[in-house]
């Protein structure tokens with residue numbers, strides 16, 4: 001009989017790994033451990049259509065229950081892996097069960113970064129990562145309710161767009177001087193800030209969260225910033241980033257470096273353990289540094305690599321990453337990473353709501369933000385991959401197709 005494989009964490013990574021393992025011919029015992037009492041599901045709709053109530057729960061599922069049945073997967077859902085013994089090759093669950101493995105895949109994802117200011121534990125302050133979070137949040141999303149969103153990153157702004165659609169009064173507090181400042185250029189930030197203002201979202205940049213205060217029942221009633229401003233609220237959503245979930249791997253002695261450190265085959269520092277998805281950091285072949293990504297595409301690609309590597313296939317993860325964000329009718333597709341870019345080129349007029357922003361180092365394209373512009377997105381992937389030298393003049397001319405902007 002083939003040796004058992006155990007997967008810890010039942011998200012996008014796990015679902016893809018299961019499919020790959022079986023497709024590649026692994027016929028042995030396969031157990032999936034997940035602390036949420038849910039089959040693996042897609043998280044992106046949680047800040048978009050599912051939050052708005054426009055999306056049935058079943059449509060979130062990455063695979064229906066019958067898939068796990070027909071693929072011979074033993075499910076241990078609603079169960080947390082609490083311990084890992086590398087020498088004994090065994091995982092302990094929170095119900096005391098011990099699962100032996102020959103090979104282990106860690107796919108524990110990421111968890112919201114929490115704020116620790118006074119009043120942080122008042123009722124009505126929410127985080128958004130799971131369907132359970134949405135279930136807690138939804139009853140409060142009623143027309144006219146006043147919400148303050150802490151953080152103007154993707155999740156904060158997607159939630160802002162959804163809440164406006166639902167008729168809430170929306171304020172967003174951001175400590176940086178512009179929205180999405182960690183991921184996009186100032187020109188793209190300005191476009192998004194204007195789009196949200198147009199929809200009636202009030203964005204307050206350069207504001208550091210100081211505290212929350214509440215009423216006698218322990219419910220949040222106000223948000224305070226360090227410069228003395230106050231916003232009365234009915235609810236708060238905090239979206240200030242996520243941290244990799246490295247336990248129980250780290251406690252067991254597996255090396256970490258801003259996440260579980262893996263090589264290009266998604267192998268950890270232990271020869272019997274692989275890891276993939278939001279919980280890992282990996283050296284990027286294209287960008288020459290160790291990075292941790294939080295995206296569906298990354299989880300999907302790393303899961304495939306990890307599963308194939310677990311079966312002894314000669315594979316390397318070397319894909320150009322991509323990411324999307326939906327806010328109102330604006331689809332942002334980001335291909336590549338703009339790390340260390342030295343200049344940017346705007347293609348098209350943001351006023352048309354369809355444009356791109358190209359990030360370059362010298363004449364080499366590193367990344368492109370495509371706003372309602374999927375044509376550039378397709379060409380960008382190829383140009384980044386092939387490290388083609390580009391002409392800034394041709395790049396800046398939106399009538400020249402991106403693929404023809406070669407120097």
Ligand SMILES: Cc1cc2nc3c(=O)[nH]c(=O)nc-3n(C[C@H](O)[C@H](O)[C@H](O)COP(=O)(O)OP(=O)(O)OC[C@H]3O[C@@H](n4cnc5c(N)ncnc54)[C@H](O)[C@@H]3O)c2cc1C
Pocket residue numbers: 008009010011012013014033034035036042043044045046047079080081082107108109110128129130155245247248276277278279293294295296297299322323324325326
């Ligand atoms: C609201 C929201 C919107 C998003 N929107 C987008 C988007 O538009 N585009 C995009 O590309 N990406 C988006 N993402 C990111 C994307 O969803 C993640 O990158 C992806 O889910 C990562 O998959 P994963 O399997 O690595 O981790 P996860 O999906 O986090 O799954 C990990 C699972 O492991 C479980 N777990 C953790 N520790 C243990 C343990 N000890 N024992 C058992 N189980 C454990 C967790 O509970 C979780 O269920 C979004 C994320 C969120 C939260």
